[in-house]
Amino acid sequence: MIFDRISNLSEYQELKEVAPKIQAFCSQLDINRLEAGRYELDGERLFVIIQNYTTKEKSTAYPESHKKYSDLQLMLSGTERIYHSSVEGLSVIRDLSETDDIIFYENTQVETYSRLTAGTFGFYGPSDAHTPCICDAQPEQVWKAVFKIIVK
Numbered sequence: 001m002i003f004d005r006i007s008n009l010s011e012y013q014e015l016k017e018v019a020p021k022i023q024a025f026c027s028q029l030d031i032n033r034l035e036a037g038r039y040e041l042d043g044e045r046l047f048v049i050i051q052n053y054t055t056k057e058k059s060t061a062y063p064e065s066h067k068k069y070s071d072l073q074l075m076l077s078g079t080e081r082i083y084h085s086s087v088e089g090l091s092v093i094r095d096l097s098e099t100d101d102i103i104f105y106e107n108t109q110v111e112t113y114s115r116l117t118a119g120t121f122g123f124y125g126p127s128d129a130h131t132p133c134i135c136d137a138q139p140e141q142v143w144k145a146v147f148k149i150i151v152k
Contacts, residue, residue: 002123075116078142087142
């Protein structure tokens with residue numbers, strides 16, 4: 001798990017290969033003209049999903065992880081918490097990894113979180129359970145870019 005500002009993306013060895021494509025995409029984003037949806041950056045190796053939603057209470061969400069893709073979740077506008085922990089020791093409640101590349105875990109009392117604000121990102125690999133879309137002080141509308149990076 002990594003939490004940092006997008007301007008520091010190329011500082012991380014595990015992200016050096018994809019950093020130029022992610023930064024090029026981000027440099028062309030116009031927050032006033034965003035459209036939700038999927039955008040290809042390097043075929044199935046790297047793509048981004050632009051999301052617009054209202055954050056929610058933690059009690060309504062479940063930790064998740066992925067096997068095929070790592071997530072780099074970049075906040076474009078708004079604020080949210082992403083709770084995180086190791087998948088080790090968590091109880092799987094639904095494994096959709098073969099069809100949808102997602103595994104859900106029991107909603108445990110994981111208290112560690114990163115607070116994403118515009119320009120910050122969280123990076124979550126296959127061993128990182130994460131619970132995104134959680135409100136900070138109160139639910140709010142956010143725009144977020146979720147970069148899906150294939151695991152080698």
